[in-house]
Amino acid sequence: MYWRRIYAYDARKDDVNVPAPTPTDQPAEEFSVEKILDKRSRNGKVEYLLKWKGYNDEDNTWEPEENLDCPDLIAAYESQFETSLRDTEDKNKIKIISEDSRARGFDRGLEPHKILGATDASGELMFLMLWKKCKEADLVPASQVNVRCPEIVINYYENKKIWHTKQTFKLCDLSVLRISFSTTVSPSGRVLILSANE
Structure with missing residues (x-):
């Protein structure tokens, strides 16, 4: 069988x-x-x-x-x-x-044009930087950007239209306001607004 x-x-x-x-x-x-x-x-x-x-x-x-x-x-x-x-x-x-071996940020020898955005997802504040004569953008540590081109950082924050306060979010058109303020860079690389005057 x-x-x-x-x-x-x-x-x-x-x-x-x-x-x-x-x-x-x-x-x-x-x-x-x-x-x-x-x-x-x-x-x-x-x-x-x-x-x-x-x-x-x-x-x-x-x-x-x-x-x-x-x-x-x-x-x-x-x-x-x-x-x-x-x-x-x-x-x-x-x-x-x-x-990883490709040069990034300021190591590429390019001139910064403007900041497109910011993130701290990796635990460090990073700016998405657009370069002159280049179509690629790089994430660059804010500590480098604050030292090398503070005017671009200030321009980025000035053109941001949403300001956060403790109680509400305010939408501001900064082109109408005449604001002068002083800034400083904290040890963590963040730009701090110390005073603002109208």
Whole structure:
């Protein structure tokens, strides 16, 4: 008596349902694996996507690792996967290094034009600086901008139309007001308005 394993593919679950082996008088039907295409983990079990010899790609199925008898193909797939993973990591490292090594901010030797915006998302106040004769903008630490071009920083804050107070937000048109004020740069690189007179 031979045991025959029957696989039923349920497309709704994209999974393989394996019913209990059924006794039969015929020899077990064997399928040959041509290639392992992919790997996944389902319910804590490793499954491989198999390309069957003599069958179309539509007949590829996910099979649990314990049902497979092709250790050489599994080893070849795992080796190929490790190699491609290392290659991808190396390419990403090269890309990151080349991006980081590119000069930014004042190191590019460009003349600042204006500040487009500001952020302190990284924990340090940074200005998005637009440069003259250049279409690219860079995030530059406020401490550098405050020292190298304080007039641009003052202009940025003067043209900002929203001023924050403790109680409300006020919308001001600064072109109508004649305001003179003095500024200072704090140790953290922030520009502080010390006094304002109308």
